[in-house]
Amino acid sequence: MRHALFLALIALAAVAVVAGCSRKTPPSSGTTPKFGGGVPKDLRFDIPSAESGSAVTKASKAYRVALIMKAASNPFFATMQKGAEKAASELGIELLAQTITDESSDQQQMDIVDSMVSQKVDAILIAPANSKSLVEPLLAAQKAGIAVINVDNRLDPDTVKTAGLNLVAYVGADNEEGGRLAGEHLCKLLGGKGSVAMLEGRRGVDNAEARKRGFLKACEAHRDIKVVASDSADWDIAKGQNKFAAMMSAHPEIQGLFCANDNMAVGAIAAIKEKGKAGSIIVVGYDNIEAAQTAVKEGTLAGTIEQHPDLMGFEAVKTAVAHLEGEQVRSETMVPLEVITKDKL
Amino acid sequence: MRDTARQLMALCAALLVVSALLAVATAWHTGWERWPFIGPENLAGILRQSATFLVLSVGMTLVIISGGIDLSVGSVMALGSVLVALALRGGASVPLAVAAGVGGATVCGLVNGVVSVKGRIPSFIVTLGMMLVARALAFVIAGGETIYVGSESAAVRSLPLILPAVVVLLGWVVLDRTRFGRGLYAVGGNAEAARLSGLRVDALRIGAFAICGATAGLAAVIHWARSGTGSNLTGANAELDAIAAAVIGGTSIVGGEGHVLGTLLGVLLMSVLRNGLVLFELSDELQRLVIGIVIVVAVFIDRLRARGRTHS
Numbered sequence: 195m196r197h198a199l200f201l202a203l204i205a206l207a208a209v210a211v212v213a214g215c216s217r218k219t220p221p222s223s224g225t226t227p228k229f230g231g232g233v234p235k236d237l238r239f240d241i242p243s244a245e246s247g248s249a250v251t252k253a254s255k256a257y258r259v260a261l262i263m264k265a266a267s268n269p270f271f272a273t274m275q276k277g278a279e280k281a282a283s284e285l286g287i288e289l290l291a292q293t294i295t296d297e298s299s300d301q302q303q304m305d306i307v308d309s310m311v312s313q314k315v316d317a318i319l320i321a322p323a324n325s326k327s328l329v330e331p332l333l334a335a336q337k338a339g340i341a342v343i344n345v346d347n348r349l350d351p352d353t354v355k356t357a358g359l360n361l362v363a364y365v366g367a368d369n370e371e372g373g374r375l376a377g378e379h380l381c382k383l384l385g386g387k388g389s390v391a392m393l394e395g396r397r398g399v400d401n402a403e404a405r406k407r408g409f410l411k412a413c414e415a416h417r418d419i420k421v422v423a424s425d426s427a428d429w430d431i432a433k434g435q436n437k438f439a440a441m442m443s444a445h446p447e448i449q450g451l452f453c454a455n456d457n458m459a460v461g462a463i464a465a466i467k468e469k470g471k472a473g474s475i476i477v478v479g480y481d482n483i484e485a486a487q488t489a490v491k492e493g494t495l496a497g498t499i500e501q502h503p504d505l506m507g508f509e510a511v512k513t514a515v516a517h518l519e520g521e522q523v524r525s526e527t528m529v530p531l532e533v534i535t536k537d538k539l
Numbered sequence: 540m541r542d543t544a545r546q547l548m549a550l551c552a553a554l555l556v557v558s559a560l561l562a563v564a565t566a567w568h569t570g571w572e573r574w575p576f577i578g579p580e581n582l583a584g585i586l587r588q589s590a591t592f593l594v595l596s597v598g599m600t601l602v603i604i605s606g607g608i609d610l611s612v613g614s615v616m617a618l619g620s621v622l623v624a625l626a627l628r629g630g631a632s633v634p635l636a637v638a639a640g641v642g643g644a645t646v647c648g649l650v651n652g653v654v655s656v657k658g659r660i661p662s663f664i665v666t667l668g669m670m671l672v673a674r675a676l677a678f679v680i681a682g683g684e685t686i687y688v689g690s691e692s693a694a695v696r697s698l699p700l701i702l703p704a705v706v707v708l709l710g711w712v713v714l715d716r717t718r719f720g721r722g723l724y725a726v727g728g729n730a731e732a733a734r735l736s737g738l739r740v741d742a743l744r745i746g747a748f749a750i751c752g753a754t755a756g757l758a759a760v761i762h763w764a765r766s767g768t769g770s771n772l773t774g775a776n777a778e779l780d781a782i783a784a785a786v787i788g789g790t791s792i793v794g795g796e797g798h799v800l801g802t803l804l805g806v807l808l809m810s811v812l813r814n815g816l817v818l819f820e821l822s823d824e825l826q827r828l829v830i831g832i833v834i835v836v837a838v839f840i841d842r843l844r845a846r847g848r849t850h851s
Contacts, residue, residue: 266823293823298772302823304765305588309817312580326685327768353687357767397683398770 253515257287260310261507262303262320264347266293268429268457269483270503271321274346277504278319281511289511290315297396297429300324307331311338317362317514319507321346325400326353333359341517345510346503348400362517365510365527367501369401372480372531373408373454379497379533380412380450380478387418390450391441393434393458394426402426405454405480422448427458434461442469450476456486456498463494482534490536500532543798546789550804557808561815568819575818589810590699590765591616591758592780593803596788597710598754599781600802604714605747606727606794607662609651611669612755613777617770618677619644619759624686624769633695640763641756647673648752652745662748670778677771685770688763698764702757710799713750723747727794783830784809787837808833 261278263271275291282289290310294302300323308331310318318335320342322328329349332342336359344364354361380390392409395402406424413419423441427433434453442448442465453459459479466475472494479486482500489495509527517523532538562576575581595612602609623640631639647669655665714720722743725733734740755774762773788805790797809830816826 290820292817292820295823295827296775298775300766300772301591301762301774301777305813306817308584308588309581309814312578312584313575313818314580324685324768324770324772326687327762327766327770327773329687330689330765330767350685350687353689353767356687357689396772398685398772 251285253285253287254519257316257515257518258313259287259289259317259319259511259514260306260313260315261289261291261345261510262306262310262318263291263293263345264303264321264323265295265297267296268455268481270481270501274321274503274507276507278507278511280504281508281515285511285515287511287515294323297323297399300327303328304331307335311335311340314338315340316518317341317343319343319345319365319510319514322349323347325350329353329357329359333357336360341514343510343514343517345506346401350400361525363510363513363523363525363527365506365513365529367506367529367531369404370408370411372499372501373405373410373452374412375408375531375533376405376452376478376480376497376499377409377412378415379535380452380476381416381419383476383496384419384450386416388449389420389422389445389447390452391423391438391445391448392421392425393437393451393453393462394424395454395458396428397426402429402454409452409454427453427461429455429457431457431461434458435465436461438462439465439469442466442471442475448475451478453477453479455479456481456483456495459495459498460485460489463489467494487534487539490534491539493536497533497535500534502529502532505529543789543801547798547800547804550788550801550808554804554808554811557815558811561811561819565815565818576815581814581818585807585810585814587699587765588814589806590703590761591774591777592784592810593703593806594706594754594758594761595777595781596784596802596806597706597799598751599778600785600788600790600797600799601710601714601723601747602662602751603782603785603790603792604727604794604797605723605744606730607655607744607747608666608782608792609648609748609751610663610666610778611647611651611673612751612758612781613774614670614673614677615644615647615752615755616759616762616774616777617772618647618673618680619756620762620769620773621677621681621686621771622769623759623763624688625680627688628686633690633692637760640759640769641753644756644759645749645753648749648755649745651752652748655748656741656744674771677773681769681771683771685768685772687768689767690764695764699761702761706754706757707799707803710802714797714799719743719746724795727796729795780809783834787834792838805837 263274271293278289292306303323311334318340325348336342341362343362346366394406413421422445425437427437451462453462456479459477462477466472476496478496479498482498486495486498490498506529513523565576566574569575599609599612619640622643623636626636626639651666651669654660655662722738725738726740726743730740763769784805785802786792787808788801812830813826816829
């Protein structure tokens with residue numbers, strides 16, 4: 195009996211220490227959290243934004259909005275959270291932000307959605323880890339009277355229709371256009387000819403497939419560009435490194451590489467350095483994380499795509515509050531995309 | 540057996556203490572406006588969210604008691620989920636699809652058992668291999684797709700509640716009241732002695748793996764009932780949670796000891812912690828930090844208890 199109580203106390207002590215140290219500071223622009231790095235130094239809100247068009251500037255009551263994102267280890271979502279927190283503090287509502295262990299933990303996300311429903315939040319903003327398996331849990335949320343807004347990674351439209359889920363809105367980026375912009379940039383840097391490869395995101399996931407489509411479209415527009423290799427590295431740094439090392443061995447003629455996210459690009463760049471091919475392969479990434487910005491400044495990465503996740507988070511919260519206030523909201527809000535190159539940093 | 544009862548009561552006490560403290564902590568976090576933890580919907584939610592976890596952990600408990608380990612349950616669950624979804628999409632009835640999923644998963648369990656027992660290869664290695672193979676098979680069979688086949692039936696909706704209860708009950712009965720169950724304890728405790736006393740050690744071990752595979756299949760069915768989907772991405776890292784819950788529940792990692800009710804309490808403890816930490820808005824990495832600490836401490840206490848017994 196003593197041992198078990200000891201166990202319980204240790205557990206609670208651990209919770210207390212850890213929670214106390216990471217006590218969430220009240221949302222206000224410019225605060226940096228003490229735990230969890232990867233937060234960018236500035237949030238760019240001065241870009242010509244495709245706004246959700248909401249006229250609401252202050253909420254009539256402190257709505258509770260849950261923001262359920264994907265992997266916390268991806269700085270993309272830390273940025274999204276900052277944007278959402280900014281909107282939350284401006285509008286005077288409560289934001290409950292949640293992340294999951296890794297990009298594939300849809301079970302974990304399902305459980306979080308379930309918890310938020312039990313907690314009777316007013317709205318759920320979700321970047322789903324799986325475009326199909328989150329639909330039914332979200333339907334349950336909708337049936338409980340919760341507004342559901344899809345952010346970033348799209349829920350599968352067919353599944354949404356079949357299940358009868360009524361999404362209030364989608365806030366995101368056109369991933370296919372992003373892939374196309376990256377492809378265009380790479381092809382231009384190669385002078386319109388050469389052999390290129392692609393490291394895809396997680397197969398079957400909507401934004402991964404969209405970026406792939408966009409890139410291939412851009413390559414098709416250039417007759418002398420050939421895609422010689424394409425494989426998935428699951429959004430992962432280590433996998434990106436290993437996969438591209440293998441690609442270089444199998445296709446020594448590769449001159450250009452598109453990575454569907456910066457994590458994989460970082461891995462690929464390491465592989466290129468290891469092989470002693472630094473400077474002879476042009477790499478373009480996606481996401482504009484800090485590690486990528488460093489690489490772009492160094493010259494090892496030729497460019498990356500900025501999707502403005504902070505703006506996504508911001509507009510998603512604004513849309514949610516507008517809807518809760520009874521306003522008619524736009525069903526799709528697309529944030530602008532930018533190719534980030536050395537001169538822009 | 541008195542020792543087991545005491546251990547279970549101790550776990551119960553731990554669970555109640557943790558729940559009480561989390562209830563207070565989460566209320567404090569909201570500025571005392573609400574009591575998010577103890578609301579009946581939240582508690583029901585904890586049970587709902589524990590469903591697949593519980594089912595997997597019961598199967599894992601049997602395997603660990605018999606002296607083995609199964610790292611493949613998450614991947615086998617993925618394979619099972621794909622089989623269920625494909626069967627349904629192909630027009631099969633729900634019971635038939637369930638049979639397909641559970642059947643396929645049981646076959647994986649049998650393979651695990653036969654290869655490790657007859658091939659005399661440590662189950663760690665064999666199930667590690669199955670972990671990769673099963674998930675890859677799930678990917679190939681489904682073409683990398685996540686397959687959605689929803690269901691409106693109330694019977695299906697009730698599966699996440701009924702199946703775990705049935706599995707826990709059956710697991711308890713098997714381990715406590717059948718020769719098979721007692722045989723598992725004997726084999727895990729001392730395989731040579733078990734063999735010398737006439738027990739069919741190989742069959743017992745293989746049986747445990749087969750049952751574990753079956754529970755992975757049932758977990759896949761529950762996942763489908765909750766989300767309508769099957770995919771190769773299902774059940775990632777599920778094996779680690781199952782092992783953790785079994786160990787916290789008093790299952791000795793070297794075999795010979797454990798109890799289904801202990802595992803149930805281990806699952807509840809971890810689910811309660813997770814839920815409380817989500818309500819507390821602790822980021823995911825910090826959640827894992829806390830749960831990791833709890834697991835290590837639990838095993839440490841388990842070792843202390845074991846050492847204490849051999850010395851007295």
